[in-house]
Amino acid sequence: MNPTRLSRIALIALLALGITLAIEQRDSFDAASIETWLDGYGTAAPLLFVLLYALATVFFFPGSVMTLAGGALFGPAWGTLYSLSGATLGAGIAFLMARHMAGDWVAAKTGGRIKQLVDGVEQEGWRFVAFVRLVPLFPFNLLNYALGLTRIRFSHYLVTSFICMAPGGFAYTYLGYAGREAIAGGENTIQKGLLALALLAVVIFLPRLVQHLRSAKTLSSGQLKTLLEQANPPLVLDVRDAERYQGHHGHIGGALNIPHDEIMPRIHRLDGHRNRTIVIVADDAAAATASRQLLEQLGFDSIYLLEGGIRAWEESGYPTEHSA
Secondary structure (H helix, E strand, O other), rough: OOHHHHHHHHHHHHHHHHHHHHHHHHOOOOOOHHHHHHHHHHHHHHHHHHHHHHHHHHHHHHHHHHHHHHHHHHHHHHHHHHHHHHHHHHHHHHHHHHHHHOOOHHHHHHHHHHHHHHHHHHHHHHHHHHHHHHHHOOOOOHHHHHOOOOOOHHHHHHHHHHHHHHHHHHHHHHHHHHHHHHHHHHOOOOHHHHHHHHHHHHHHHHHHHHHHHHHOOOHHHHHHHHOOOOOOOEEEEEOHHHHOOOHOOEOOOOEOOOOOHOOOOHHHHHHOOOOOOOOEEEEOHHHHHHHHHHHHHOOOOOOEOOOOOHHHHHHHOOOEEEOO
Protein backbone atom coordinates (compact mmCIF):
# COMPACT_ATOMS: atom_id res chain seq x y z
CA MET A 1 0.00 0.00 0.00
CA ASN A 2 1.15 3.52 -0.76
CA PRO A 3 2.89 4.97 2.36
CA THR A 4 1.01 8.25 2.02
CA ARG A 5 -2.31 6.47 1.82
CA LEU A 6 -1.36 4.33 4.82
CA SER A 7 -0.48 7.46 6.80
CA ARG A 8 -3.82 9.01 5.94
CA ILE A 9 -5.71 5.92 7.04
CA ALA A 10 -3.76 5.84 10.31
CA LEU A 11 -4.43 9.55 10.93
CA ILE A 12 -8.16 9.20 10.25
CA ALA A 13 -8.31 6.16 12.54
CA LEU A 14 -6.50 8.09 15.29
CA LEU A 15 -8.81 11.06 14.80
CA ALA A 16 -11.91 8.86 14.96
CA LEU A 17 -10.61 7.12 18.10
CA GLY A 18 -9.83 10.42 19.78
CA ILE A 19 -13.26 11.85 19.00
CA THR A 20 -14.94 8.67 20.25
CA LEU A 21 -13.04 8.87 23.54
CA ALA A 22 -13.86 12.57 23.80
CA ILE A 23 -17.56 11.83 23.45
CA GLU A 24 -17.39 9.04 26.03
CA GLN A 25 -15.50 11.21 28.54
CA ARG A 26 -17.41 14.40 27.87
CA ASP A 27 -19.35 14.28 31.17
CA SER A 28 -16.16 14.02 33.24
CA PHE A 29 -14.42 16.77 31.30
CA ASP A 30 -15.26 19.96 33.18
CA ALA A 31 -13.55 23.07 34.47
CA ALA A 32 -13.14 21.68 37.99
CA SER A 33 -11.34 18.53 36.85
CA ILE A 34 -9.02 20.58 34.61
CA GLU A 35 -8.16 22.87 37.52
CA THR A 36 -7.47 19.90 39.78
CA TRP A 37 -5.20 18.28 37.22
CA LEU A 38 -3.16 21.42 36.49
CA ASP A 39 -2.88 22.78 40.03
CA GLY A 40 0.16 20.62 40.84
CA TYR A 41 2.30 21.63 37.86
CA GLY A 42 3.33 25.11 38.97
CA THR A 43 5.08 27.18 36.30
CA ALA A 44 4.49 24.46 33.69
CA ALA A 45 0.71 24.75 34.08
CA PRO A 46 0.22 27.46 31.38
CA LEU A 47 2.11 25.45 28.76
CA LEU A 48 0.25 22.26 29.65
CA PHE A 49 -3.03 24.14 29.52
CA VAL A 50 -2.29 25.46 26.01
CA LEU A 51 -1.35 21.96 24.80
CA LEU A 52 -4.43 20.43 26.44
CA TYR A 53 -6.65 23.09 24.84
CA ALA A 54 -5.11 22.34 21.44
CA LEU A 55 -5.78 18.61 21.84
CA ALA A 56 -9.31 19.34 23.02
CA THR A 57 -9.89 21.38 19.87
CA VAL A 58 -8.55 18.64 17.60
CA PHE A 59 -10.63 15.94 19.29
CA PHE A 60 -13.88 17.91 19.56
CA PHE A 61 -13.93 18.56 23.30
CA PRO A 62 -16.06 21.63 24.17
CA GLY A 63 -13.83 24.70 24.02
CA SER A 64 -16.03 26.71 26.39
CA VAL A 65 -15.12 24.36 29.24
CA MET A 66 -11.42 24.95 28.61
CA THR A 67 -11.91 28.70 28.42
CA LEU A 68 -13.82 28.80 31.71
CA ALA A 69 -11.05 26.77 33.34
CA GLY A 70 -8.46 29.18 31.91
CA GLY A 71 -10.18 32.11 33.58
CA ALA A 72 -10.45 30.29 36.91
CA LEU A 73 -6.80 29.21 36.85
CA PHE A 74 -4.97 32.18 35.38
CA GLY A 75 -7.28 35.19 35.67
CA PRO A 76 -8.93 37.24 32.92
CA ALA A 77 -5.81 38.55 31.15
CA TRP A 78 -3.46 35.57 31.13
CA GLY A 79 -6.38 33.17 30.94
CA THR A 80 -7.58 34.82 27.73
CA LEU A 81 -4.09 34.71 26.22
CA TYR A 82 -3.57 31.03 27.09
CA SER A 83 -7.06 30.04 25.92
CA LEU A 84 -6.70 31.87 22.61
CA SER A 85 -3.24 30.38 22.11
CA GLY A 86 -4.51 26.86 22.74
CA ALA A 87 -7.61 27.31 20.58
CA THR A 88 -5.58 28.82 17.73
CA LEU A 89 -2.94 26.08 17.94
CA GLY A 90 -5.62 23.39 17.85
CA ALA A 91 -7.45 25.14 15.03
CA GLY A 92 -4.21 25.30 13.06
CA ILE A 93 -3.49 21.59 13.57
CA ALA A 94 -7.02 20.63 12.52
CA PHE A 95 -6.75 22.88 9.46
CA LEU A 96 -3.48 21.28 8.34
CA MET A 97 -4.76 17.77 8.98
CA ALA A 98 -7.76 18.42 6.77
CA ARG A 99 -5.72 20.11 4.05
CA HIS A 100 -3.02 17.46 3.79
CA MET A 101 -4.35 14.23 5.24
CA ALA A 102 -8.02 13.88 6.15
CA GLY A 103 -9.85 15.93 3.52
CA ASP A 104 -12.21 13.15 2.43
CA TRP A 105 -13.26 12.46 6.01
CA VAL A 106 -13.95 16.14 6.70
CA ALA A 107 -15.90 16.56 3.46
CA ALA A 108 -18.08 13.58 4.40
CA LYS A 109 -18.75 15.01 7.86
CA THR A 110 -19.62 18.50 6.64
CA GLY A 111 -21.86 17.27 3.83
CA GLY A 112 -23.36 19.70 1.36
CA ARG A 113 -22.60 22.76 3.50
CA ILE A 114 -18.93 22.51 2.64
CA LYS A 115 -19.68 24.02 -0.78
CA GLN A 116 -21.23 27.05 0.91
CA LEU A 117 -18.09 27.50 2.95
CA VAL A 118 -15.68 26.95 0.06
CA ASP A 119 -17.62 29.41 -2.12
CA GLY A 120 -17.60 31.98 0.67
CA VAL A 121 -13.83 31.73 1.14
CA GLU A 122 -13.25 31.85 -2.61
CA GLN A 123 -15.21 35.08 -2.85
CA GLU A 124 -14.17 36.85 0.34
CA GLY A 125 -11.02 35.19 1.70
CA TRP A 126 -10.13 36.09 5.28
CA ARG A 127 -13.29 38.23 5.64
CA PHE A 128 -15.44 35.13 5.32
CA VAL A 129 -13.30 33.37 7.95
CA ALA A 130 -13.85 36.37 10.24
CA PHE A 131 -17.58 36.15 9.64
CA VAL A 132 -17.92 32.44 10.44
CA ARG A 133 -15.73 32.86 13.54
CA LEU A 134 -18.00 35.61 14.85
CA VAL A 135 -21.29 34.09 13.67
CA PRO A 136 -21.56 30.35 14.52
CA LEU A 137 -22.87 28.97 11.23
CA PHE A 138 -20.70 25.86 11.76
CA PRO A 139 -19.68 24.12 15.02
CA PHE A 140 -16.29 25.53 16.04
CA ASN A 141 -14.32 22.28 16.04
CA LEU A 142 -15.72 21.05 12.74
CA LEU A 143 -15.18 24.47 11.16
CA ASN A 144 -11.44 24.17 11.77
CA TYR A 145 -11.30 21.06 9.63
CA ALA A 146 -13.73 22.37 7.02
CA LEU A 147 -11.68 25.51 6.39
CA GLY A 148 -8.70 23.27 5.64
CA LEU A 149 -10.52 22.18 2.48
CA THR A 150 -10.52 25.74 1.11
CA ARG A 151 -7.65 27.52 -0.62
CA ILE A 152 -7.22 30.27 1.96
CA ARG A 153 -3.63 30.93 3.02
CA PHE A 154 -2.78 29.29 6.33
CA SER A 155 -1.34 32.51 7.79
CA HIS A 156 -4.52 34.46 6.93
CA TYR A 157 -6.64 31.73 8.49
CA LEU A 158 -4.58 31.61 11.67
CA VAL A 159 -4.35 35.37 12.29
CA THR A 160 -8.02 35.97 11.49
CA SER A 161 -9.08 33.10 13.75
CA PHE A 162 -7.00 34.41 16.67
CA ILE A 163 -8.39 37.94 16.37
CA CYS A 164 -12.03 36.99 15.82
CA MET A 165 -12.08 34.39 18.59
CA ALA A 166 -10.83 37.02 21.06
CA PRO A 167 -14.19 38.63 22.02
CA GLY A 168 -15.84 35.34 22.96
CA GLY A 169 -12.62 34.06 24.50
CA PHE A 170 -12.33 37.04 26.82
CA ALA A 171 -16.00 36.89 27.83
CA TYR A 172 -15.89 33.20 28.80
CA THR A 173 -12.50 33.60 30.47
CA TYR A 174 -13.83 36.43 32.59
CA LEU A 175 -16.88 34.36 33.46
CA GLY A 176 -14.61 31.56 34.71
CA TYR A 177 -12.58 34.08 36.69
CA ALA A 178 -15.69 35.67 38.25
CA GLY A 179 -17.06 32.24 39.18
CA ARG A 180 -13.81 31.31 40.89
CA GLU A 181 -13.79 34.60 42.79
CA ALA A 182 -17.39 34.12 43.90
CA ILE A 183 -16.65 30.61 45.21
CA ALA A 184 -13.53 31.83 46.99
CA GLY A 185 -15.40 34.77 48.54
CA GLY A 186 -13.20 37.41 46.89
CA GLU A 187 -13.84 41.14 46.94
CA ASN A 188 -16.32 42.87 44.62
CA THR A 189 -17.86 39.57 43.54
CA ILE A 190 -21.18 41.22 42.63
CA GLN A 191 -19.48 43.77 40.35
CA LYS A 192 -17.37 41.06 38.74
CA GLY A 193 -20.41 38.89 38.22
CA LEU A 194 -22.34 41.73 36.61
CA LEU A 195 -19.39 42.52 34.34
CA ALA A 196 -19.19 38.85 33.33
CA LEU A 197 -22.88 38.85 32.44
CA ALA A 198 -22.48 42.09 30.49
CA LEU A 199 -19.61 40.59 28.50
CA LEU A 200 -21.68 37.50 27.74
CA ALA A 201 -24.54 39.71 26.57
CA VAL A 202 -22.17 41.49 24.19
CA VAL A 203 -20.92 38.16 22.81
CA ILE A 204 -24.50 36.94 22.33
CA PHE A 205 -25.44 40.19 20.57
CA LEU A 206 -22.27 40.34 18.46
CA PRO A 207 -23.32 37.72 15.86
CA ARG A 208 -26.55 39.63 15.22
CA LEU A 209 -24.61 42.86 14.78
CA VAL A 210 -22.15 41.19 12.39
CA GLN A 211 -24.99 39.67 10.38
CA HIS A 212 -26.71 43.06 10.21
CA LEU A 213 -23.55 44.77 8.99
CA ARG A 214 -22.89 41.95 6.55
CA SER A 215 -26.44 42.21 5.22
CA ALA A 216 -25.71 45.79 4.14
CA LYS A 217 -26.00 45.62 0.39
CA THR A 218 -22.40 45.48 -0.77
CA LEU A 219 -20.59 43.17 -3.15
CA SER A 220 -16.90 42.37 -3.43
CA SER A 221 -15.25 42.49 -6.85
CA GLY A 222 -15.19 38.69 -6.92
CA GLN A 223 -18.88 38.45 -6.15
CA LEU A 224 -19.76 40.96 -8.87
CA LYS A 225 -17.55 39.13 -11.39
CA THR A 226 -19.41 35.90 -10.62
CA LEU A 227 -22.81 37.58 -11.00
CA LEU A 228 -21.85 39.18 -14.31
CA GLU A 229 -21.08 35.73 -15.71
CA GLN A 230 -24.57 34.43 -14.93
CA ALA A 231 -27.55 34.28 -17.28
CA ASN A 232 -29.28 37.29 -15.68
CA PRO A 233 -26.47 39.63 -14.66
CA PRO A 234 -27.06 42.80 -12.64
CA LEU A 235 -26.95 46.25 -14.14
CA VAL A 236 -23.68 48.01 -13.31
CA LEU A 237 -24.41 51.69 -12.75
CA ASP A 238 -21.27 53.85 -12.75
CA VAL A 239 -22.06 57.18 -11.07
CA ARG A 240 -18.73 58.89 -11.74
CA ASP A 241 -18.53 61.83 -14.11
CA ALA A 242 -17.71 61.16 -17.77
CA GLU A 243 -14.07 62.17 -17.40
CA ARG A 244 -13.41 59.69 -14.62
CA TYR A 245 -15.53 57.04 -16.33
CA GLN A 246 -13.17 57.20 -19.32
CA GLY A 247 -10.10 58.04 -17.23
CA HIS A 248 -7.11 56.13 -15.95
CA HIS A 249 -9.05 53.35 -14.22
CA GLY A 250 -11.58 52.95 -17.00
CA HIS A 251 -14.90 51.23 -16.28
CA ILE A 252 -16.49 47.80 -16.10
CA GLY A 253 -17.58 46.50 -19.48
CA GLY A 254 -21.29 47.00 -20.13
CA ALA A 255 -21.69 49.56 -17.33
CA LEU A 256 -24.24 52.35 -17.65
CA ASN A 257 -22.73 55.74 -16.85
CA ILE A 258 -25.03 58.25 -15.15
CA PRO A 259 -23.17 60.68 -12.84
CA HIS A 260 -24.71 61.05 -9.41
CA ASP A 261 -25.86 64.65 -9.94
CA GLU A 262 -27.57 63.65 -13.20
CA ILE A 263 -29.58 60.70 -11.86
CA MET A 264 -32.76 62.70 -11.31
CA PRO A 265 -32.95 64.32 -14.80
CA ARG A 266 -31.94 61.05 -16.48
CA ILE A 267 -33.97 58.66 -14.33
CA HIS A 268 -35.94 57.56 -17.42
CA ARG A 269 -32.85 55.57 -18.47
CA LEU A 270 -33.36 53.37 -15.41
CA ASP A 271 -37.12 52.90 -15.64
CA GLY A 272 -36.73 49.60 -17.47
CA HIS A 273 -34.44 48.26 -14.73
CA ARG A 274 -36.68 48.67 -11.67
CA ASN A 275 -37.03 44.90 -11.22
CA ARG A 276 -33.34 44.25 -11.85
CA THR A 277 -30.43 44.13 -9.42
CA ILE A 278 -28.33 47.29 -9.71
CA VAL A 279 -24.70 47.51 -8.59
CA ILE A 280 -23.40 51.06 -8.09
CA VAL A 281 -19.77 51.85 -8.86
CA ALA A 282 -18.13 55.08 -7.69
CA ASP A 283 -14.79 56.60 -6.70
CA ASP A 284 -15.67 56.82 -3.03
CA ALA A 285 -18.13 55.29 -0.59
CA ALA A 286 -19.92 58.58 0.11
CA ALA A 287 -20.90 59.08 -3.54
CA ALA A 288 -21.99 55.45 -3.88
CA THR A 289 -24.08 55.62 -0.71
CA ALA A 290 -25.71 58.90 -1.76
CA SER A 291 -26.63 57.39 -5.14
CA ARG A 292 -28.10 54.32 -3.52
CA GLN A 293 -30.18 56.40 -1.12
CA LEU A 294 -31.49 58.48 -4.00
CA LEU A 295 -32.49 55.39 -6.01
CA GLU A 296 -34.17 53.86 -2.97
CA GLN A 297 -36.19 57.03 -2.53
CA LEU A 298 -37.22 56.70 -6.17
CA GLY A 299 -38.58 53.20 -5.59
CA PHE A 300 -35.65 50.95 -6.58
CA ASP A 301 -35.22 47.98 -4.23
CA SER A 302 -32.36 45.64 -5.13
CA ILE A 303 -29.37 47.99 -5.04
CA TYR A 304 -25.81 47.01 -4.10
CA LEU A 305 -22.54 48.90 -3.81
CA LEU A 306 -19.25 47.63 -5.20
CA GLU A 307 -16.81 47.51 -2.28
CA GLY A 308 -13.79 49.65 -2.98
CA GLY A 309 -15.24 50.96 -6.24
CA ILE A 310 -13.48 50.71 -9.57
CA ARG A 311 -10.03 50.70 -7.94
CA ALA A 312 -10.81 47.47 -6.07
CA TRP A 313 -12.13 45.93 -9.27
CA GLU A 314 -8.94 46.84 -11.12
CA GLU A 315 -6.68 45.68 -8.26
CA SER A 316 -8.44 42.32 -8.33
CA GLY A 317 -7.13 41.84 -11.85
CA TYR A 318 -10.48 42.12 -13.63
CA PRO A 319 -10.61 43.89 -17.02
CA THR A 320 -11.75 47.44 -17.56
CA GLU A 321 -12.68 49.35 -20.70
CA HIS A 322 -12.09 52.93 -21.82
CA SER A 323 -14.51 53.22 -24.74
CA ALA A 324 -17.82 55.10 -24.42
